[in-house]
Amino acid sequence: MNLNYSDEQQMLRDQVQKFCESDYSFNKREEILRSELGYDADLWKLFSELGWLSLPFSEKNGGFGYGPVELSVLFEEFGKVLIVEPYLSTIVLSGTILDKSNYTNSASLLEEITSGSSQISLAYLEDGSKNDHTSTNSNLSKSDTGYVLNGTKGLVLNGGNADRFIVSAKKDDELTLLIVDADKKGISVNTYPTIDGQSCAEITFENVDVAESNIIATGLEAVELLDNTISLATLCISAESIGCMTACYLKTVEYTKGREQFGQPISNFQVLQHKMVDMFIESEVCKSLLFKAMLECESEAETKFKSVSALKAQIGKSGKAVAQDAVQLHGGMGVSDEMSIGHYLKKLIAIDALFGNSNYHLTKYSQL
Amino acid sequence: MEINFTDADIKFRDEVRAYLKNDYPAHVRDKQNNGIELTKQDMIDYHKSISAKGWMGYNWPEEYGGTGWSSTQIYIFQTEFGLAGCPPLLAFGVSMVGPVIYTFGNDEQKAKYLPDILNFDTWWCQGYSEPGSGSDLASLKTKAVKDGDDYIINGSKTWTTLAQNADWIFCLVRTETTQIKQEGISFILIDMKTPGIEVKPIITIDGEHEVNSVFFTDVRVPAENLIGEEGKGWTYAKFLLAHERFGIAGVANSKRSLNTLKGIVKELDNEELARKVANLEINLSSLEFTELRLLSALENGAHPGAESSILKIRGTEIQQELTELFVEAAGEYALIYPGPHGHGDNAKPAGPEYAAQSVSKYLNMRKTSIYGGSNEIQKNIISKHVLGV
Numbered sequence: 001m002n003l004n005y006s007d008e009q010q011m012l013r014d015q016v017q018k019f020c021e022s023d024y025s026f027n028k029r030e031e032i033l034r035s036e037l038g039y040d041a042d043l044w045k046l047f048s049e050l051g052w053l054s055l056p057f058s059e060k061n062g063g064f065g066y067g068p069v070e071l072s073v074l075f076e077e078f079g080k081v082l083i084v085e086p087y088l089s090t091i092v093l094s095g096t097i098l099d100k101s102n103y104t105n106s107a108s109l110l111e112e113i114t115s116g117s118s119q120i121s122l123a124y125l126e127d128g129s130k131n132d133h134t135s136t137n138s139n140l141s142k143s144d145t146g147y148v149l150n151g152t153k154g155l156v157l158n159g160g161n162a163d164r165f166i167v168s169a170k171k172d173d174e175l176t177l178l179i180v181d182a183d184k185k186g187i188s189v190n191t192y193p194t195i196d197g198q199s200c201a202e203i204t205f206e207n208v209d210v211a212e213s214n215i216i217a218t219g220l221e222a223v224e225l226l227d228n229t230i231s232l233a234t235l236c237i238s239a240e241s242i243g244c245m246t247a248c249y250l251k252t253v254e255y256t257k258g259r260e261q262f263g264q265p266i267s268n269f270q271v272l273q274h275k276m277v278d279m280f281i282e283s284e285v286c287k288s289l290l291f292k293a294m295l296e297c298e299s300e301a302e303t304k305f306k307s308v309s310a311l312k313a314q315i316g317k318s319g320k321a322v323a324q325d326a327v328q329l330h331g332g333m334g335v336s337d338e339m340s341i342g343h344y345l346k347k348l349i350a351i352d353a354l355f356g357n358s359n360y361h362l363t364k365y366s367q368l
Numbered sequence: 369m370e371i372n373f374t375d376a377d378i379k380f381r382d383e384v385r386a387y388l389k390n391d392y393p394a395h396v397r398d399k400q401n402n403g404i405e406l407t408k409q410d411m412i413d414y415h416k417s418i419s420a421k422g423w424m425g426y427n428w429p430e431e432y433g434g435t436g437w438s439s440t441q442i443y444i445f446q447t448e449f450g451l452a453g454c455p456p457l458l459a460f461g462v463s464m465v466g467p468v469i470y471t472f473g474n475d476e477q478k479a480k481y482l483p484d485i486l487n488f489d490t491w492w493c494q495g496y497s498e499p500g501s502g503s504d505l506a507s508l509k510t511k512a513v514k515d516g517d518d519y520i521i522n523g524s525k526t527w528t529t530l531a532q533n534a535d536w537i538f539c540l541v542r543t544e545t546t547q548i549k550q551e552g553i554s555f556i557l558i559d560m561k562t563p564g565i566e567v568k569p570i571i572t573i574d575g576e577h578e579v580n581s582v583f584f585t586d587v588r589v590p591a592e593n594l595i596g597e598e599g600k601g602w603t604y605a606k607f608l609l610a611h612e613r614f615g616i617a618g619v620a621n622s623k624r625s626l627n628t629l630k631g632i633v634k635e636l637d638n639e640e641l642a643r644k645v646a647n648l649e650i651n652l653s654s655l656e657f658t659e660l661r662l663l664s665a666l667e668n669g670a671h672p673g674a675e676s677s678i679l680k681i682r683g684t685e686i687q688q689e690l691t692e693l694f695v696e697a698a699g700e701y702a703l704i705y706p707g708p709h710g711h712g713d714n715a716k717p718a719g720p721e722y723a724a725q726s727v728s729k730y731l732n733m734r735k736t737s738i739y740g741g742s743n744e745i746q747k748n749i750i751s752k753h754v755l756g757v
Contacts (some may be wrong), residue, residue, distance in 0.1 A: 001369055001370060001371065001372065001373050001374075001377070001440060001660065001663075001664065002369055002370045002664055002667075002668075003657075003660055003661050003664035003665075004369070004664055004665065004668050006369075020473040069369055131723050154434070220585075221604070234372065249755070252753050253756070253757060256757070257757065267757045270748070273747070273748070273751040273757050274744070274747045274751070274754075276739055276751065276755055277747040277750045277754075278747075278754065278757065280750060280755060281678055281682065281750075282676070282755060284658060284678055285654035285655070285658060285678075285682065286649070288653075288654045288655070288656075288657035288658040288660075288661060289653060289654045289657065290655055291369075291657050291660075291661060292654075292657045293658075294369070294536070295369060295370075296371070307653075310649075310650040310654075312653065313647075313650060314650055361642060362646055362647060362650075363643070365646050365649075365650065366642050366643055366645075366646035
């Protein structure tokens, strides 16, 4: 039994931390969000050069073969400064599906995304799919030349910037994952901003031609790929939320120490001290559940999904509580858009909403 | 990172399990499993069976007759005992006064007291709190005045757990009135049979007699019973508290209750309650891994400090919530309250078996967030030492 980070993992954390602290100020982030792309293409290139975009992929696909622990380290540090670059959508969601599948074009597609020259988004959610990520009304039917795809996908993360989509659809009643170019005839993309400053898209596929060679996986393989990828992504954003919570209590401690009222720093007041301790405890217990989930990633499906649901149920609840208290303790400044603290609240609300919220995962946990 | 224990640790765990299967006294086990209160003799039998195994000094170094176990072994030992539903080991001797004696006591004191602790021939109790000093422990007033080779002690202690069974008491007393209240405190050992000591029961809201008031009137104690230096008692008291952190979370015992509760809730088919139980189970998992993280850091040579106050806060919150959910599961049968004298003429109370004990346990557990440094005090500690406020 050993729950300590290895030297290698610690070095990765130091590297990411150093970048976040020196190159990702809140003002810089604001600037990035105002840009048309919504993320910084130069920084994305830098992520590629630092090897971060290849972290989770197997060595045969040119990756480092790292697991959930290294990804969590990265996401926790990203969370502390609210990184907006599309790591989750392109690398974790789309990249993992390609990496874990037996798809023949995986290696070349992964090469494109890890070099930073291409973005891929996963289009799986639909109106009425109610957190069941394998349920779909999109349809892949046989045609003279191959298949045609019809359907509408919602909440496609970074969809507006994607060069390709990985799409879930039914083919002869079997779940199928396929990949299509974003500029194909019959695809329309409608982009929306999200609460955390990023963007997602609604995408309609109308009689889009798909070749046999575009099919990544079908049947049980497709279901397992989606289940495992969403589970890993859930773990990643949970780690991100822990980074957000850590930043929230640290920033709040700093703020209350500097803010004077009634002739003294407001951090002298016990009522505020205990609230900040509660914030600290919430983030620590979330971290403990993250350790459990990371360590049980290789366990059998039920244990693994149960520990991820426990984590997601908890971080949704704790994240909101911590960020709300952080805003409260910042007083009027807490609700001012020019302060970073409110943006942590928004990020934590976004994280709770993604991949099933706290309530959903508590129900799932109690039924597993 | 590695979630599994080493082969050596697994072998050790099996040894602990073998004790629990073969040597844990059957009459104690039966009473524990049926929620029947243990007598003084039961507790002695239980502790002596552990002494016989050579395990009483489970958290002591070998040079004083302890096991010299690693933190992981101690964790496994406590966890297995908890999962088996054993009563927690009485801490006053082995975990509290023992380490103070072998760390700060002289050779005569070590020779005199340590073997009796390891054999459970002495039942110790703790004389810290006073009517006027609870969380502000250093404000204590019980006085020890030097008189020849003795100290004369006057004052009173309160909330003294199981003083009615104790042979000896270790006390914090004031040997000097100083500007800084921490400085005039000394640590002294007192034979409970000494003339001038009176023990009076305090009945708690669950109807039980667990704690007492202890009054000292001109109690003459040999000066050789003083541990370490006069006026250094506060240092020893703080050392003792630091020694007591592990196991305070009570994870294994809570797991056992939770399993019972889950069985009950399944029968009830109550979705709202099932969600609360699921939530509690998640909280318990997080506590378990918080403890494992601290354990791991400790084994890695780190010295986790005030972070371990989290174990006290969350552990007691969970223990309390568990008892609340048993009361909730009992529904209307929670009305039935056996008290300390059983059920009167009714041999068996109405309603499910767990219901009759649910409120007593709930009331009993209220103490956990108050004792051992109240949870509010723990938050002050975290605020000061972790957040730096």
